[in-house]
Amino acid sequence: MAETIEEEYEGDFRKKTVRTSFKIQETKSSTTTTVETIPAKLYGKDPSVYDDIDVDDLLNKLSEEELNALAKEVDPDDSMLPPSQRCGYECEKDATGPVDRNQLITYINTQALETPDLPENQPFELGKVRGKKWIPPEPPIREQQADEQVAIDLGSEYENALAKASDEEIIDLAAILGFHQMMNQDQYYASLLNTGQPVGLGWDGITKSSKQKIFPKEGPNTTDILKVIRNVEDDDKNMLDVNLNNIKTISDENFATLFKELAENTYVTSLSLANTGLTDHMAEQLIEAIKKNNTLKVLNVESNQLSPKCIAAFIDALLVTKSIEEFRASNQRNCIMGNKIEMEITNLVEKNPSLVRLGLHLEYNDARDRIARHLQKNIDTNRRISKYLITIGSNNKSVTITRQD
Template sequence: MAITDDATSATTKTTTLTTPAKLYGKDLSEYDDVDVESLLAQLSPEEITILAKEVDPDDNFLPPDQRNSYECTKEATGPLNRKQLIEHINKQAIETPDQPEFEPFVQGKVRGKKWVPPPRDARDIEAEEQIAIDMGEEYEHALNDATQEEIIDLAAILGFHSMMNQDQYHASLLNKGQPVGLGWDGITKSTQQKLFPMDPPNNTDVEESIKRVKDDDSKLIDLNLNNIKNISDEKLEQLFAALPQNEHLEVLSLTNVGLTDKTALLLAAAIEKSKTLRVLNVETNFISPPVIVKLVQALLKCHTIEEFRASNQRSAVLGNKIEMEITDLVEKNSSLLRLGLHLEFNDARHRVAAHLQRNIDRIRVKRLNQRK
């Protein structure tokens, strides 16, 4: 009897079944229609508390004290006092004993893996050797024979902290083993100042100088009336009235002579007609900022003045408006090379300096062309 085995020709198929998620023996889909509010209403407060400890509601709108399971049973002690809180934390930290070490400390015993610095590159070592400072045999011999106190004192004077090791540095800070008057707290004697004699008084005869200006003396090129405080306004008016007719005076210095706005306006009118004046100095007087603007404006008509100084006047600060007016006038002046005025604002200083440099460069180029 022949038996045919069909199992050898059968095809085996593998089927993957997905088991639905279940909770307490039921599918999760069966809980969709359950009224959660009615179930919570049936629970007692103790059961709700137990449920809240096991479930953390993922709701950002709930405060943290209602989301976590920790409940503080202590009564409130009042508002937050940061100082008392920090003192309490420090007290708890001091009173809490340290955790005992499992292995006692032994001096000289290395615990764990000792750090070994990596080998340095030979090129770095050669570079350091090339820039090493050769102090010479005399200085090296002196430093080798110097005592610790002498090295500390020398480092304190020169500020070379690298000359000392750590023990010497801390000893210098505490002045250990140092004589009185040495070390960081020592008193350093200052260099004796040089005594310079006082400037001699200006003995220039004002009346004679005014007469020479009126007579157009060819030898009177530089007139210095600085620090002569007894010049009256009438004499200054006579001097300024004679300036337009003079054709030889080049330098006029009127520092600290008591110039006021009244006499300064006369000076402004005089320098407009001057033909040879190159340097005008009216520093340290009582000229107001608007009159200084008048003087700078007068320089536009006098094409010979190359240097004008008027700092240290009655008003220490000119102000933004006055400085901008002076800057605009200076930028229109093609002959002015130096200006002695304290300008507070950076814009005015930069513009004035740039324009004066352009005037200097233009005159230099003109001179070079004339030589060729």
């Protein structure tokens, strides 16, 4: 028996012909049998016939019903189709009128109650698993690698020193080298504070819970607001620090009087109004007072109800007299100020040569970095200026600048 395979190429299709010959030799005559494979056809025609047919022309000849039937046979996972055409759901019902929500919900509930449940092929039985049970795959077997031992020669001097070292000395050495995992918490903090090690806790000791330290509660702020207002109004030279923190009973009239007198005061250097319920309405009067006061150095309005625009107005007011060195306004009602306000505050701070401390939460890195660089620049400038003393002579009114080493 002999088999011969012949291949013929026609266009993009390959025609395969198999010829098998059988030869039987019983007598002087021979018999040969040939089997030929018929090529594949598409709708009774050779596939090469459809190469020159335009698909668009075929689609234009189809009716609307034939196009809908063809669309239903398309692969829904084809990424070239829009999502609206991958869904086989079609709602061709005409609208009956405006949507009534209550009527729609009633209809859905009625249909849900009247629609019978699908019959179960197998009844439910407690403890019986229906269908294929999912079995988690076994984790891959990892070969246990032997721990490699590295021999380190420290020398006889270091080995003798470590052999004679006490537990406290070894703990201190581990703290210096940064081996925090080898110590418990009490040993670590004892090493940082350079104090004795806890009693009963050796090198292998276990950290035990320590007794809680009870601190007395902070008492209420008993500052008399009316007395403070009188001292500010009288321009008392002993009234340098005004601390009204945590006093939430200050009325708007007292706020207005205090801010009005603060504008003309020449001795107050620090004003703290944290957690006093200060709002934008009263803060506007404080902003006007800041623009007129040349003595105030520290202003604290944290934990109040100020808006981001009001905080930006505060920082803008600092540029008028340029006397305030520290301004704190974090933990307000609206914690997030937004990119626009933060960029506005950044530009205002970069114009201020006197501000060295700013207590304000900023969300964006660009604003934080630019403000931090500018505040550091102001600190360096003040440090260089502080090295010189300006002495004014009382007789000749001369100015002498000397360097302070």
